[in-house]
Amino acid sequence: MIKVFGSIKTDNYIPYVPEEDETCDQHCFDSDYCVLTVNNTVECLELSHVDRNNTYLIERGSSGSKVSFKVTLPDNNCPAFNEINYSLTLPSGEILYWNETESGWEWKQCREGWKKFERSDGNTVCMQTFRVDEGITRNASKTECEEIGAKLTGVASVDESEWIHGKLMESEKVTDWYSFWIDGQRQCDSLGNCVTLPDNNCPAFDTIDWTLTLPSGDIKSWNPTELGWEWKECRDGWKKFERDYGRTVCMQTFRVDEGIKRNDSLTKCNEIGTNLTGLVSEEETNWIYEQLREIGEENSYDSYAYWIVEQMLCPNSCYLTNRDGYSLSSYALEHHDYLKEELEKENCMFVYWTPEPTVERIYVTSCETAQGYVCGYRLK
Incomplete structure (x- = not known):
């Protein structure tokens, strides 16, 4: 006590x-x-x-x-x-x-057995799923929730969605497919105008862009496929890049102001189930530049750099290697420079920023110290 x-x-x-x-x-x-x-x-x-x-x-x-x-x-x-x-x-x-x-x-507290979620808007929400193997209509679901002093709930985050999905997976042996009703419904008038779509109009089916704006403001997308639609999103807070050859890659930068070696960066990324990432486009590189620039200007740093996965190996003649398994491009080879003239047997690459004069460049350097690293993984 x-x-x-x-x-x-x-x-x-x-x-x-x-x-x-x-x-x-x-x-x-x-x-x-x-x-x-x-x-x-x-x-x-x-x-x-x-x-x-x-x-x-x-x-x-x-x-x-x-x-x-x-x-x-x-x-x-x-x-x-x-x-x-x-x-x-x-x-x-x-x-x-x-x-x-x-x-x-x-x-x-939530009721016993209910799951508590702390939402980004400061609200605390308690949820519980209820199986009805014989089936139930949406209106009946609303009534059942209200009878126990609750509401048919909406979903406001990836965590909430994944928890519900886990509950669905517990039911997978009951039938070939399983689903739970949640709150949220397109409200359309008698003329077919649906207020949840652009300009309060219900567009032609082939002009819908299949995006979903979450309460947090994050925009997620359903990807149309030949057979239907695919929900393929990055971890919360990670940046998604659609690459030219049909692969989707998620990236996140990690600051280490006291400095970190390139091999230690590899380990850090692996520990969270990702890779030290490679780069294949100006869009990806500019996204990293923006973060380096923001940190550097905010803290008045002379320079700032993040490790990426590419290396310039020079046992006899030099060649570029990439070991993340999904960055199939010569982009880094075509857009790099050397921080110093002498090349060692193993030379690593980082994305580098310095303010005076402003330099934003991928550099080949020794594998000793940068101020952070970029992890990535391929969405499958």
Whole structure:
């Protein structure tokens, strides 16, 4: 239990009169349902985790009344106050959290078994899927959700979509295909005007661009294929490039201000299931230049560079090698320069920026130090 000066406003207290020589803290600690208690002179006022629809907010104070709330402490020891993670492990094994706020702590939990998602707009959403093997209409799904005090939900992130997909995969042996209703519906009037499409009009089928704008503002695309449509998107925050020879590659840059060797960059990319990437176009290179320029100007750096995968190997005569497995192009060979004249046996490439005079170039250099690296992977 953690005891602090503070107060909590709620009408959901469970009153309990302690027995002789029993404290409110001890009773709450020993009671599986209790997560918080306040000593109200003659009785204990307790709060329960069982009803997950309730939100409790502890307002921290400096004197006066005290509030005791339950957390699970490591090894039954009391760590330094700023090292507490405010988690509570229930007897069932479920882990719940007190969220630290500017003024105290907040208890805001999903119903037992429901999945909690923290959205980019600051809202917390709880979700649960429900299988109906015999089938159910969308309107009936809405009614079922409302009957348990919930709503047929929308989806606002890749994490939410992947969680639902995982639930679908659990049902794959039930039938040849499986699907769950979600909220979201094209609203069209009697004339066929659909407000979710450009200019509030429903265009001809062959003129639809198949894009989806998420609440975050990110734009995703369905790719038409010969057989239908394909959903092929990069990890959240990664940049997607469509290459001339039909491959889709996702890239992300990683800053290492203290410097990193080229081989260590390879390892870092491999650890997250990607490769140190190669480059095949001006578009890809300019995207890296923009990030180098932004970091360099913001921090007044003299120069800044990110490793890419290409190497100029020179055992006898020099030749370019690329080992990411998907950058099948001589672009780097045709657009590189040398940072110094002497070539060693292994010379690495980085994308380089310097402000005075402005230089943005792919350079061949020794494999020692750059200020970051570019990871990539091919979407399959």
